[in-house]
Amino acid sequence: MPAPVEARGLVKRYGEIVAVDHVDLTVAAGDVYGYLGPNGAGKTTSLRMLLGLIKPNEGSVRLFGRDPLVEGARALQGVAGFVEEPRFYPYLSARKNLELLAAYDGGGARERIDSVLDIVELRDRAKDKVRGYSHGMRQRLGIAGALLRDPRLLLLDEPTTGLDPAGIRDMRDLVRRLAEQGMTIVLSSHILAEVEALCDRVGILRRGRVVFEGALSELRSAAGGTYALRTTDQRRALELCEAHAGLSGVRQDDGAVRFSAPEEAVASLSIALGDADVGILALVPHMPTLEELFFDVTESDEADRAPAGAAQAGS
Amino acid sequence: MAGTLTVYRWELRKLLSQKRTYIGLLFATAIPAIFVSTVAARNHGPQDVPFGRYVLESGLAVPLVLLTFGAYWLFPLITALVAGDIVASEDHNGTLKTILTRSLDRAPIFAGKALAACTYAFVALVAMAVVSLAGGAIISGFHPLVSLSGTTVSTGHGLVLIGASFLVYFVPILGIAAIGLVFSTIARNSAGAVVATLMLSFVLQLVAILPGLGGIKPYLLTNQFFAWHGFLRTPTDWAPITHALWVCAIWIAASLAAGVVVFVRRDVAGG
Numbered sequence: 001m002p003a004p005v006e007a008r009g010l011v012k013r014y015g016e017i018v019a020v021d022h023v024d025l026t027v028a029a030g031d032v033y034g035y036l037g038p039n040g041a042g043k044t045t046s047l048r049m050l051l052g053l054i055k056p057n058e059g060s061v062r063l064f065g066r067d068p069l070v071e072g073a074r075a076l077q078g079v080a081g082f083v084e085e086p087r088f089y090p091y092l093s094a095r096k097n098l099e100l101l102a103a104y105d106g107g108g109a110r111e112r113i114d115s116v117l118d119i120v121e122l123r124d125r126a127k128d129k130v131r132g133y134s135h136g137m138r139q140r141l142g143i144a145g146a147l148l149r150d151p152r153l154l155l156l157d158e159p160t161t162g163l164d165p166a167g168i169r170d171m172r173d174l175v176r177r178l179a180e181q182g183m184t185i186v187l188s189s190h191i192l193a194e195v196e197a198l199c200d201r202v203g204i205l206r207r208g209r210v211v212f213e214g215a216l217s218e219l220r221s222a223a224g225g226t227y228a229l230r231t232t233d234q235r236r237a238l239e240l241c242e243a244h245a246g247l248s249g250v251r252q253d254d255g256a257v258r259f260s261a262p263e264e265a266v267a268s269l270s271i272a273l274g275d276a277d278v279g280i281l282a283l284v285p286h287m288p289t290l291e292e293l294f295f296d297v298t299e300s301d302e303a304d305r306a307p308a309g310a311a312q313a314g315s
Numbered sequence: 316m317a318g319t320l321t322v323y324r325w326e327l328r329k330l331l332s333q334k335r336t337y338i339g340l341l342f343a344t345a346i347p348a349i350f351v352s353t354v355a356a357r358n359h360g361p362q363d364v365p366f367g368r369y370v371l372e373s374g375l376a377v378p379l380v381l382l383t384f385g386a387y388w389l390f391p392l393i394t395a396l397v398a399g400d401i402v403a404s405e406d407h408n409g410t411l412k413t414i415l416t417r418s419l420d421r422a423p424i425f426a427g428k429a430l431a432a433c434t435y436a437f438v439a440l441v442a443m444a445v446v447s448l449a450g451g452a453i454i455s456g457f458h459p460l461v462s463l464s465g466t467t468v469s470t471g472h473g474l475v476l477i478g479a480s481f482l483v484y485f486v487p488i489l490g491i492a493a494i495g496l497v498f499s500t501i502a503r504n505s506a507g508a509v510v511a512t513l514m515l516s517f518v519l520q521l522v523a524i525l526p527g528l529g530g531i532k533p534y535l536l537t538n539q540f541f542a543w544h545g546f547l548r549t550p551t552d553w554a555p556i557t558h559a560l561w562v563c564a565i566w567i568a569a570s571l572a573a574g575v576v577v578f579v580r581r582d583v584a585g586g
Contacts (some may be wrong), residue, residue, distance in 0.1 A: 051416050053583040072420040080416070087409030091332045100325050104417035131452075143411070 002065030003028055004079075004130045004153040004184045005050060009059035012045050019045045021208035022059070027153075027186055027201075034199030034216075036190040038298060042208040043188045047083045047157055050186075051077065063153065081155030081186070085162075087144025090131035094122060094141050097130055101145050109148045116144040120174070136167040143174065154178065157188045165282070168176075172198060192290045206298040225287045227266060228256040232279035240276055244269050256282075318419045322427025323434075326401070330435055335400065339393040343502045346389060347381050351450030365544065374451025375473045379547070381447045382482040382484055386540035390484075391491050393439045396496025398432040399508035402578065406503040412583050418585040422528060425500075429571065432492045433501045435487060441520055444481050458545035466549040480543035486563040487539040491516060493537075493570035500577045503585060533558065536566045 005027035012020040020042040027033045037043045048054040050061055052068030052075065061068055066075035088097040090224040095113065102109035120140035125133075133141065139159060146154055160168045161177070175198055177183055189195050195202060202219065204212040212219060226249075231237040238257050241250045246265025251258055259270070266283070273280055288296070330336045331568065354360055354370050354377075361367035364383045364576075369376040405411040416425060451457075460473040495512040502508035505550040522528055532538055542559030545552040 048412075048582075048584065051412075053412055053415060055580075055582060073418050074418060076418065082416075084409070087413050089329060089332075089410060092329070092407070096328075100328075101417060102415070103321050103325060104414055104419050106321075106418050143473060151418070 006062040011058035034195035034202040037205030041205040079151040080146035080149040080151035083157045095126040116147040120144045135162045153198045202238045228284045230281040318423035319426040326431030339396045347447035348585040355454040374455040377451030377459040378447040386456040394436040394491045395512035397435045398492040400505040402499040403508040404505040425578045464549040490536045490566040
């Protein structure tokens with residue numbers, strides 16, 4: 001079965017500005033894909049291209065193997081979502097808005113209206129005009145509008161922006177529930193904790209280019225962790241660490257030997273320490289947070305010079 | 316076709332839910348009411364427009380006088396209010412991306428919107444016809460009408476001619492609606508599209524009176540607003556009517572083609 005999203009070489013220029021610069025994205029069935037990037041990195045523009053709202057200057061998009069530019073609305077079969085904030089007709093009630101969308105969707109969408117209103121907990125307010133809705137209610141109505149299409153792929157652009165803490169929690173719970181039901185979800189966000197909590201794969205965009213695409217765990221293991229080691233013989237431990245393959249940045253600091261290393265090297269080091277009769281008092285890993293990794297990837301000069309290499313590291 | 320009808324039905328429901336819809340209809344009904352009241356109060360009709368001098372002799376003359384008045388700004392305005400708004404307001408409010416990510420292609424969405432804009436203009440025209448006929452009946456009664464050729468037309472035949480006149484008058488209104496749709500698709504701002512449509516209508520009227528441009532006058536869209544005079548001559552003068560039909564058809568076809576091409580191809584980056 002074709003992948004839910006396959007974008008290749010997407011480019012969008014606005015005059016001199018290159019908003020999206022040769023972006024490749026692959027989202028596999030069942031992924032909860034975090035689409036990360038600082039504001040202005042080109043996330044929304046590329047999402048609009050995925051949905052066929054904007055034509056790329058170069059490149060192609062396939063949603064379940066179908067090209068929205070060639071097949072139009074048919075390519076959006078099984079696809080739903082919103083870019084930026086969801087928008088509705090303010091002078092119509094929430095239910096009327098959903099009825100309109102269901103009519104545009106055809107099929108059994110109309111019969112799903114009550115159930116999607118229940119899912120987003122808006123059934124009690126469905127008769128109210130959207131004009132009077134809070135931002136959070138509109139976000140939830142946006143999800144309801146998307147679920148009407150009974151999608152296999154859900155694209156959500158910053159769904160928790162502007163929500164209060166309870167709203168954020170509810171929205172994340174909802175996304176988690178939908179993912180558990182097997183829906184493929186692309187979640188664009190600049191809130192790293194959100195992506196960390198919900199997503200298993202990420203694409204990181206920086207100035208219109210993908211600087212990393214892969215599993216969160218790959219991003220972490222590619223970056224490696226730092227460790228603090230305290231032993232019964234710190235001098236000997238320092239010597240062993242300096243001689244041990246796979247360790248870097250070895251230094252004595254604040255009563256501990258500190259170094260960076262992948263997990264396999266740390267495992268062999270602990271055996272080497274044991275063999276040398278050096279007792280381990282503490283070997284404390286410090287794994288980088290997603291935030292640290294994100295800044296590594298999006299702010300390093302290397303990312304500027306060799307985005308393709310960085311992307312390969314995780315793919 | 317089913318998609319177009321779905322969009323058309325929902326566009327009508329949306330129109331019914333918006334204040335702007337009723338403002339246009341208010342214009343279409345209040346202006347004949349004000350005209351009739353003024354004529355009745357002053358006991359004097361306008362002398363310098365066709366049928367103006369007969370409004371106190373037959374109520375049938377009232378809608379015909381209003382057709383002349385309406386051509387200059389009233390119907391271009393009423394038509395532009397909805398046609399200019401119907402795409403641009405969706406772009407401005409961000410709902411265009413909402414409806415374009417469902418299961419309907421852009422062409423039927425454009426077609427449904429175009430039909431709704433034309434329906435609205437038609438309803439406004441009918442509302443004006445009804446109010447002006449009722450007002451005319453109240454102040455002058457339904458008496459036989461004197462035609463543009465000086466012959467007397469019976470009340471029944473006069474009503475048929477008025478109906479035919481309104482129908483022919485509706486054709487250039489369709490042209491204005493089509494132009495409004497083009498501006499609405501390009502402008503991405505409702506007020507801009509409405510004003511641009513009105514301005515174009517005024518410019519066409521201006522061109523018609525500029526010296527040296529008489530040659531293009533018969534092909535101007537706004538000039539076709541007077542084709543109905545052909546029905547009010549004895550015998551019926553079909554020449555201005557058939558001329559208006561084909562001139563308007565060209566304006567409508569060209570505008571709709573431009574509108575649909577822009578709408579289908581354009582990026583939806585707002586909202």
